[in-house]
Amino acid sequence: QSVLTQPPSMSGAPGQRVTISCTGSSSNIGAGYDVHWYQQLPGTAPKVLISGDNNRPSGVPDRFSGSKSGTSASLAITGLQAEDEADYYCQSYDSSLYAWVFGGGTKVTVL
Amino acid sequence: QVHLQESGPGLVKPSETLSLTCSFSGDSVYWNWIRQPAGKGLEWIGYVYYTGSTSYNPSLKSRVTISIDSSKKQISLKLTSVTAADTAMYYCATRIFGEYYFDTWGHGTLVTVSS
Numbered sequence: 216q217s218v219l220t221q222p223p224s225m226s227g228a229p230g231q232r233v234t235i236s237c238t239g240s241s242s243n244i245g246a247g248y249d250v251h252w253y254q255q256l257p258g259t260a261p262k263v264l265i266s267g268d269n270n271r272p273s274g275v276p277d278r279f280s281g282s283k284s285g286t287s288a289s290l291a292i293t294g295l296q297a298e299d300e301a302d303y304y305c306q307s308y309d310s311s312l313y314a315w316v317f318g319g320g321t322k323v324t325v326l
Numbered sequence: 327q328v329h330l331q332e333s334g335p336g337l338v339k340p341s342e343t344l345s346l347t348c349s350f351s352g353d354s355v356y357w358n359w360i361r362q363p364a365g366k367g368l369e370w371i372g373y374v375y376y377t378g379s380t381s382y383n384p385s386l387k388s389r390v391t392i393s394i395d396s397s398k399k400q401i402s403l404k405l406t407s408v409t410a411a412d413t414a415m416y417y418c419a420t421r422i423f424g425e426y427y428f429d430t431w432g433h434g435t436l437v438t439v440s441s
Contacts, residue, residue: 217367251427253368260417260431261368267427304368308426314383315358315370315426 219318226324237305245286328352330432348401348418356421361414
Protein backbone atom coordinates (compact mmCIF):
# COMPACT_ATOMS: atom_id res chain seq x y z
CA GLN A 216 0.00 0.00 0.00
CA SER A 217 1.75 3.15 -1.22
CA VAL A 218 1.44 6.47 0.63
CA LEU A 219 0.67 8.23 -2.66
CA THR A 220 -2.13 6.75 -4.76
CA GLN A 221 -1.94 6.43 -8.55
CA PRO A 222 -4.15 4.56 -11.01
CA PRO A 223 -2.45 1.25 -11.89
CA SER A 224 -2.84 1.72 -15.63
CA MET A 225 -3.89 4.15 -18.32
CA SER A 226 -3.89 4.02 -22.09
CA GLY A 227 -4.32 6.26 -25.08
CA ALA A 228 -3.92 6.38 -28.81
CA PRO A 229 -0.97 8.17 -30.40
CA GLY A 230 -1.52 11.91 -30.32
CA GLN A 231 -3.98 11.80 -27.45
CA ARG A 232 -3.64 13.35 -24.01
CA VAL A 233 -3.23 11.22 -20.89
CA THR A 234 -3.39 12.59 -17.35
CA ILE A 235 -2.08 10.57 -14.41
CA SER A 236 -3.29 11.49 -10.93
CA CYS A 237 -1.34 11.23 -7.68
CA THR A 238 -3.34 11.55 -4.47
CA GLY A 239 -1.68 12.18 -1.13
CA SER A 240 -2.63 13.66 2.22
CA SER A 241 -2.10 16.60 4.54
CA SER A 242 1.29 15.29 5.63
CA ASN A 243 2.83 15.17 2.17
CA ILE A 244 1.36 16.90 -0.92
CA GLY A 245 -1.16 18.83 1.18
CA ALA A 246 1.62 20.07 3.45
CA GLY A 247 3.17 21.85 0.50
CA TYR A 248 5.95 19.42 -0.33
CA ASP A 249 6.83 19.35 -3.99
CA VAL A 250 5.71 16.47 -6.19
CA HIS A 251 8.18 14.93 -8.60
CA TRP A 252 7.56 12.50 -11.44
CA TYR A 253 9.72 9.71 -12.80
CA GLN A 254 9.53 7.70 -16.00
CA GLN A 255 10.71 4.09 -15.92
CA LEU A 256 11.15 2.43 -19.29
CA PRO A 257 11.08 -1.40 -19.31
CA GLY A 258 14.21 -2.88 -17.76
CA THR A 259 15.75 0.45 -16.82
CA ALA A 260 16.11 2.65 -13.75
CA PRO A 261 13.65 5.48 -13.11
CA LYS A 262 14.53 8.84 -14.62
CA VAL A 263 13.29 12.18 -13.30
CA LEU A 264 10.71 13.62 -15.66
CA ILE A 265 9.29 16.52 -13.65
CA SER A 266 10.78 18.09 -10.53
CA GLY A 267 9.35 20.66 -8.16
CA ASP A 268 5.75 20.22 -9.32
CA ASN A 269 6.33 21.39 -12.93
CA ASN A 270 9.99 21.75 -13.85
CA ARG A 271 11.36 19.70 -16.73
CA PRO A 272 15.05 18.73 -16.63
CA SER A 273 17.02 19.42 -19.76
CA GLY A 274 16.09 16.97 -22.50
CA VAL A 275 12.55 16.22 -21.33
CA PRO A 276 10.03 17.12 -24.05
CA ASP A 277 7.49 19.84 -23.29
CA ARG A 278 4.75 17.27 -23.96
CA PHE A 279 5.16 16.40 -20.28
CA SER A 280 3.80 18.78 -17.66
CA GLY A 281 2.93 18.64 -13.99
CA SER A 282 0.45 20.39 -11.74
CA LYS A 283 -0.58 20.31 -8.09
CA SER A 284 -3.66 21.31 -6.15
CA GLY A 285 -4.50 20.59 -2.53
CA THR A 286 -3.54 17.03 -1.68
CA SER A 287 -3.24 15.87 -5.30
CA ALA A 288 -0.97 16.26 -8.28
CA SER A 289 -1.15 15.31 -11.95
CA LEU A 290 1.18 14.48 -14.79
CA ALA A 291 -0.12 15.26 -18.26
CA ILE A 292 1.29 13.76 -21.43
CA THR A 293 0.05 15.53 -24.54
CA GLY A 294 0.57 14.23 -28.05
CA LEU A 295 1.16 10.70 -26.78
CA GLN A 296 3.92 8.83 -28.62
CA ALA A 297 4.87 5.16 -28.76
CA GLU A 298 8.09 5.92 -26.87
CA ASP A 299 6.04 7.17 -23.92
CA GLU A 300 4.96 3.63 -23.07
CA ALA A 301 6.44 3.20 -19.60
CA ASP A 302 5.72 3.19 -15.88
CA TYR A 303 5.31 6.59 -14.22
CA TYR A 304 5.80 7.28 -10.52
CA CYS A 305 5.03 10.32 -8.41
CA GLN A 306 7.16 11.13 -5.34
CA SER A 307 7.04 13.55 -2.45
CA TYR A 308 8.14 13.86 1.17
CA ASP A 309 5.97 12.88 4.12
CA SER A 310 6.44 14.88 7.32
CA SER A 311 4.61 12.40 9.56
CA LEU A 312 6.58 9.40 8.29
CA TYR A 313 9.87 11.34 8.02
CA ALA A 314 10.40 9.60 4.71
CA TRP A 315 10.52 10.18 0.98
CA VAL A 316 7.44 8.45 -0.46
CA PHE A 317 6.38 7.20 -3.86
CA GLY A 318 3.15 6.36 -5.60
CA GLY A 319 2.51 2.79 -6.65
CA GLY A 320 3.14 3.63 -10.29
CA THR A 321 0.99 3.92 -13.41
CA LYS A 322 1.64 1.83 -16.49
CA VAL A 323 0.90 3.84 -19.62
CA THR A 324 0.10 1.87 -22.75
CA VAL A 325 0.04 3.45 -26.19
CA LEU A 326 -2.69 1.78 -28.22
CA GLN B 327 28.08 14.64 -13.71
CA VAL B 328 27.56 11.79 -11.26
CA HIS B 329 27.77 8.16 -12.29
CA LEU B 330 26.64 5.34 -10.00
CA GLN B 331 27.23 1.58 -10.16
CA GLU B 332 25.70 -0.85 -7.70
CA SER B 333 27.26 -4.22 -6.94
CA GLY B 334 26.90 -7.10 -4.52
CA PRO B 335 25.72 -10.69 -4.10
CA GLY B 336 22.67 -11.53 -6.15
CA LEU B 337 21.53 -14.18 -3.70
CA VAL B 338 21.24 -13.91 0.08
CA LYS B 339 19.90 -16.52 2.49
CA PRO B 340 16.98 -15.74 4.81
CA SER B 341 18.01 -14.30 8.19
CA GLU B 342 21.42 -13.24 6.82
CA THR B 343 22.72 -9.74 6.07
CA LEU B 344 22.39 -8.14 2.64
CA SER B 345 25.46 -6.06 1.77
CA LEU B 346 25.65 -3.85 -1.32
CA THR B 347 28.10 -1.28 -2.62
CA CYS B 348 27.51 1.76 -4.81
CA SER B 349 30.64 3.02 -6.55
CA PHE B 350 30.42 6.61 -7.70
CA SER B 351 32.19 9.23 -9.73
CA GLY B 352 31.42 12.91 -9.44
CA ASP B 353 30.07 14.85 -6.49
CA SER B 354 26.76 15.00 -4.72
CA VAL B 355 25.43 15.66 -1.25
CA TYR B 356 22.85 13.03 -0.35
CA TRP B 357 23.50 9.43 -1.38
CA ASN B 358 20.38 7.26 -1.25
CA TRP B 359 19.32 3.65 -1.54
CA ILE B 360 15.92 2.89 -3.08
CA ARG B 361 14.47 -0.54 -3.80
CA GLN B 362 11.81 -1.98 -6.07
CA PRO B 363 10.35 -5.49 -5.80
CA ALA B 364 9.62 -7.03 -9.18
CA GLY B 365 6.44 -5.58 -10.67
CA LYS B 366 5.93 -3.25 -7.72
CA GLY B 367 6.58 0.33 -6.69
CA LEU B 368 9.59 2.15 -5.30
CA GLU B 369 10.57 2.33 -1.63
CA TRP B 370 13.10 4.79 -0.20
CA ILE B 371 15.46 2.96 2.17
CA GLY B 372 17.60 5.83 3.44
CA TYR B 373 20.48 8.18 2.74
CA VAL B 374 23.95 9.08 3.90
CA TYR B 375 24.98 12.75 3.79
CA TYR B 376 28.48 13.45 2.45
CA THR B 377 29.59 14.14 6.04
CA GLY B 378 28.47 10.65 7.11
CA SER B 379 25.23 11.49 8.87
CA THR B 380 22.28 9.29 7.97
CA SER B 381 18.50 9.13 7.75
CA TYR B 382 16.49 5.95 7.33
CA ASN B 383 12.95 4.95 6.42
CA PRO B 384 11.28 4.25 9.79
CA SER B 385 9.87 1.00 8.38
CA LEU B 386 13.41 -0.35 7.89
CA LYS B 387 15.39 1.68 10.42
CA SER B 388 16.02 -1.17 12.87
CA ARG B 389 17.71 -3.25 10.16
CA VAL B 390 19.51 -0.71 7.94
CA THR B 391 22.97 0.83 7.96
CA ILE B 392 24.20 3.13 5.17
CA SER B 393 27.72 4.51 5.16
CA ILE B 394 30.11 6.38 2.88
CA ASP B 395 33.82 5.89 2.19
CA SER B 396 34.78 9.05 0.33
CA SER B 397 38.36 7.90 -0.24
CA LYS B 398 37.13 4.81 -2.08
CA LYS B 399 34.16 6.70 -3.60
CA GLN B 400 31.77 4.07 -2.32
CA ILE B 401 28.43 3.98 -0.53
CA SER B 402 27.45 0.83 1.31
CA LEU B 403 24.10 -0.63 2.33
CA LYS B 404 23.66 -3.30 4.98
CA LEU B 405 20.25 -4.82 5.69
CA THR B 406 20.11 -7.40 8.45
CA SER B 407 17.76 -10.32 9.07
CA VAL B 408 16.48 -10.43 5.50
CA THR B 409 13.37 -12.30 4.40
CA ALA B 410 11.80 -13.01 1.01
CA ALA B 411 10.08 -9.62 1.30
CA ASP B 412 13.49 -7.99 0.84
CA THR B 413 13.86 -9.49 -2.64
CA ALA B 414 14.08 -6.49 -4.96
CA MET B 415 16.09 -4.41 -7.37
CA TYR B 416 18.23 -2.08 -5.27
CA TYR B 417 19.13 1.33 -6.68
CA CYS B 418 21.66 3.90 -5.58
CA ALA B 419 20.48 7.46 -6.26
CA THR B 420 21.61 10.99 -5.48
CA ARG B 421 19.79 14.05 -4.23
CA ILE B 422 21.30 17.51 -4.37
CA PHE B 423 21.20 19.99 -1.51
CA GLY B 424 17.94 21.87 -1.20
CA GLU B 425 16.05 19.54 -3.52
CA TYR B 426 13.69 16.74 -2.57
CA TYR B 427 13.94 14.56 -5.68
CA PHE B 428 16.43 11.95 -6.87
CA ASP B 429 18.31 13.36 -9.83
CA THR B 430 20.72 10.57 -10.75
CA TRP B 431 20.17 6.81 -10.50
CA GLY B 432 22.38 3.79 -10.94
CA HIS B 433 21.29 0.87 -13.09
CA GLY B 434 20.38 -1.16 -10.02
CA THR B 435 21.35 -4.59 -8.75
CA LEU B 436 18.93 -7.46 -8.22
CA VAL B 437 18.98 -9.21 -4.87
CA THR B 438 17.04 -12.42 -4.25
CA VAL B 439 16.51 -13.74 -0.75
CA SER B 440 16.21 -17.49 -0.88
CA SER B 441 17.66 -20.57 0.77
